[in-house]
Amino acid sequence: MELLNRLMAVQHRKGALTDDVLRGLSREWRVPLYRLEGLRSFYPVFRDQPGAPRRLSVCRDVACRMAAGPDFAERVAQAMMGFDGIEVESVSCLGLCHAAPAALAGDVPVSGSPERLRDGMSGRQPQPLVGDPPAGVAAVDPYRGADGHYGTLVELLDGGRPESVIETLEASGLRGMGGAGFPTGRKWRFTRAASGGPRTVVCNADESEPGTFKDRLLLERAPHLVIEAMIIGGWVIGASHGIIYLRHEYEHAREALHKALERARADGYIGSNIRGSGFDFELDLFISPGGYIMGEETALLEGLEDRRGEPRNKPPFPTQVGYNGGPTLMNNVETFALIPRILQDGAEGWKARGREGYSGLKFLSVSGDVAAPGVYCVPAGTPIRDVIERAGGMAGGRSLYAFCPGGASTPFLPAALADTPVDFDALAQAGAGLGSGALFVVGSGRDLLDLAIQQVRFFRNESCGKCVPCRTGSAQAVSKLEAAQAGAPEEGLTELLEALDETLVQTSICGLGQVALTPIMGLLRHFPDEAARLRRPHD
Amino acid sequence: MTDTVSLTIDDQAVEVPVGTTIWDAARSLGIDIPVLCHSTRMRPVGVCRMCVVDTGVRNLQASCVRPCEEGMAVYTDSEKVRRNRRMLLELLLADYPAPGNREATTGDDELLALARDYGVEHSRFQASASAAPAPVDDSSPVIVVDHAACILCDRCIRGCDELQHNDVMTRSGKGAATHIAFDLDVPMGESTCVACGECQAVCPTGALTNRSLHGLHVLAEDRE
Ligand SMILES: Cc1cc2nc3c(=O)[nH]c(=O)nc-3n(C[C@H](O)[C@H](O)[C@H](O)COP(=O)(O)O)c2cc1C
Ligand code: SF4
Numbered sequence A: 001m002e003l004l005n006r007l008m009a010v011q012h013r014k015g016a017l018t019d020d021v022l023r024g025l026s027r028e029w030r031v032p033l034y035r036l037e038g039l040r041s042f043y044p045v046f047r048d049q050p051g052a053p054r055r056l057s058v059c060r061d062v063a064c065r066m067a068a069g070p071d072f073a074e075r076v077a078q079a080m081m082g083f084d085g086i087e088v089e090s091v092s093c094l095g096l097c098h099a100a101p102a103a104l105a106g107d108v109p110v111s112g113s114p115e116r117l118r119d120g121m122s123g124r125q126p127q128p129l130v131g132d133p134p135a136g137v138a139a140v141d142p143y144r145g146a147d148g149h150y151g152t153l154v155e156l157l158d159g160g161r162p163e164s165v166i167e168t169l170e171a172s173g174l175r176g177m178g179g180a181g182f183p184t185g186r187k188w189r190f191t192r193a194a195s196g197g198p199r200t201v202v203c204n205a206d207e208s209e210p211g212t213f214k215d216r217l218l219l220e221r222a223p224h225l226v227i228e229a230m231i232i233g234g235w236v237i238g239a240s241h242g243i244i245y246l247r248h249e250y251e252h253a254r255e256a257l258h259k260a261l262e263r264a265r266a267d268g269y270i271g272s273n274i275r276g277s278g279f280d281f282e283l284d285l286f287i288s289p290g291g292y293i294m295g296e297e298t299a300l301l302e303g304l305e306d307r308r309g310e311p312r313n314k315p316p317f318p319t320q321v322g323y324n325g326g327p328t329l330m331n332n333v334e335t336f337a338l339i340p341r342i343l344q345d346g347a348e349g350w351k352a353r354g355r356e357g358y359s360g361l362k363f364l365s366v367s368g369d370v371a372a373p374g375v376y377c378v379p380a381g382t383p384i385r386d387v388i389e390r391a392g393g394m395a396g397g398r399s400l401y402a403f404c405p406g407g408a409s410t411p412f413l414p415a416a417l418a419d420t421p422v423d424f425d426a427l428a429q430a431g432a433g434l435g436s437g438a439l440f441v442v443g444s445g446r447d448l449l450d451l452a453i454q455q456v457r458f459f460r461n462e463s464c465g466k467c468v469p470c471r472t473g474s475a476q477a478v479s480k481l482e483a484a485q486a487g488a489p490e491e492g493l494t495e496l497l498e499a500l501d502e503t504l505v506q507t508s509i510c511g512l513g514q515v516a517l518t519p520i521m522g523l524l525r526h527f528p529d530e531a532a533r534l535r536r537p538h539d
Numbered sequence B: 001m002t003d004t005v006s007l008t009i010d011d012q013a014v015e016v017p018v019g020t021t022i023w024d025a026a027r028s029l030g031i032d033i034p035v036l037c038h039s040t041r042m043r044p045v046g047v048c049r050m051c052v053v054d055t056g057v058r059n060l061q062a063s064c065v066r067p068c069e070e071g072m073a074v075y076t077d078s079e080k081v082r083r084n085r086r087m088l089l090e091l092l093l094a095d096y097p098a099p100g101n102r103e104a105t106t107g108d109d110e111l112l113a114l115a116r117d118y119g120v121e122h123s124r125f126q127a128s129a130s131a132a133p134a135p136v137d138d139s140s141p142v143i144v145v146d147h148a149a150c151i152l153c154d155r156c157i158r159g160c161d162e163l164q165h166n167d168v169m170t171r172s173g174k175g176a177a178t179h180i181a182f183d184l185d186v187p188m189g190e191s192t193c194v195a196c197g198e199c200q201a202v203c204p205t206g207a208l209t210n211r212s213l214h215g216l217h218v219l220a221e222d223r224e
């Protein structure tokens, strides 16, 4: 954290880490040049030359691509021509999918037509700020007002048992909401049982899966729930240090967290001898230097340890060997945020919040062709079709064509499967998964192949480059798909892609490479018309 | 706690100390698992994935970094394993400047040798543009760098920073743009390289070779 924090501070102050700057820092800090180069060239927040004074970062991923077309960033750049001091870049999904097409003006979320964005950037008009979408946070906040916050923690410190927290989490059936769906109670048990130190609790707030923005809204509107659950986690696994790893584009969430942390500290929930219990807990907020891969748990740890964010080979898992070699309890924002409610409800009470025999509540980031995109907290077991209704139903007079239930890492499913309930296992059985709970809805008349190719491009763009299959395979897949889309699918393309997919799944180090071709495999499996576009007529 | 684990590799039983990698355990049985990034002199990094084996779980496992576990049944040469290794070779050969500097001179290019073993004669993938600032860097008095032949196995980097402690080399860039670099990504001859030759000695491909092999003179060390 220390070296990257120092580099980020210099980048912020000077606008770039030029060669001259790095030579000076290398001497001053006694860090070899190669290490600084490795970091500077890996993390998107660092630049080797200063850019224009004002920067507009335009999203290029699926929700925005669907809303404004594949050439949106170019049109924005064109509109900006002749305005000095403004730079336009295209970037991966910003977690502003409810406001598609979206962009960041510096660190301010904006949305609108190229002309409207230009007028905002040039100061002719106020910036077209992104509005506040629905977030459904109240459903999981067990407290009436700020005075009640941290009540669950206080009860536990006053004679509760760490073991009973783990038992409740296990019995509740809670699973990780960051994408992998690992049972949370079991993770807490493993980490508590692991020996050695240092022991750390980490909140993964790097949210960058295209279509996912629930963590951002949870942090903006209920940061106290995440903080409280992290402190409880520390108490359960015997850790006195926690770190929140926050995506750098999430400025509003940073402010909300900062405020909530100060308040928790002032009220004695963070610090030494919390509420006279003898338990100490410190909590740091670390701002990511950028990149989707940093959300992968071991890449995140590499980042915290001031290295390039390249995922580690597993095992060992972070529960055993995590931050600085010690046991690390890492959970997603939503996973943590649900825990105070679950501990208040008890396992049975929590489970009863689901429907049709499914357990608990689930936050879904709903975007695409719906009338009211936003975050919806729904009972587990709610059919996808009903979630779309909750989000205002289909927009623009379109009918449902396809939906992607869990972010780019899960494949598109056809409208015929829209009765599938929101649940990890049910969606897996349907051939997809719940992933990060990003429900992306595609209406009739949309170019699904184009959207799927954009998802593969996203993985190529965000590959860390460490392992051969993902670094080379994702790039090869994109160039073949682009050629096919331009009208010339090569002979045997789908067979080659299937074989390449097997190697990506079987041999990639981390989940990114493993799912890089999933969007296309989903089309081959579920959408014969789209698949036909990847075959030669006589194939 | 026991300090050994028992497992089978290609149906042969073996008992090894806890923490032993599958690759080392296989070697003790005389089973050779192909490698590109691994070297017995170095910390394994598991990046080329050529050493993958089947342990019966969902994905193949890179044997150079995967510790053995009690009761594992490992297969190192199944059709599934071989098929995936062939695909990895095809991906690497796509932009490989064959035969390349090493094969054409000393004839010990490890990538091309593996490709021959696996019967991979051509790649179904096309070359992509090189990510490095210049494809060939012959600025060093001793070593020629051919970035197009680099498979990013990380051996040179570990050799430079971890074996020799010369602290010159890194990976620079990210994703498809990743390439090896010296200091702040300057030409090798302008870097703090002391021309020890370690990187060139451990490189499995034609990416780092001695100038003399190119008919170039090895230049006298002209730096302070
Ligand atoms: C490429 C990649 C990106 C990921 N990004 C995130 C992320 O942004 N946030 C997150 O919580 N988990 C992310 N994950 C999952 C984490 O690795 C990890 O499983 C999760 O943080 C564990 O918390 P959970 O059990 O509460 O879900 C990502 C995984 C991969 C492979
Ligand atoms: S699968 Fe991709 S992102 Fe993951 S380690 Fe390999 S190159 Fe990096």
Ligand code: SF4
Residues within 6 Å of the ligand: B149, B150, B151, B152, B153, B154, B155, B156, B157, B180, B199, B202, B203, B204, B205, B207, B208
């Ligand atoms: S130059 Fe050679 S040793 Fe270095 S990473 Fe490339 S292939 Fe490996």
Ligand code: FES
Residues within 6 Å of the ligand: B034, B035, B036, B037, B038, B045, B046, B047, B048, B049, B050, B051, B052, B062, B063, B064, B065
């Ligand atoms: S030899 Fe094991 S991954 Fe390269």
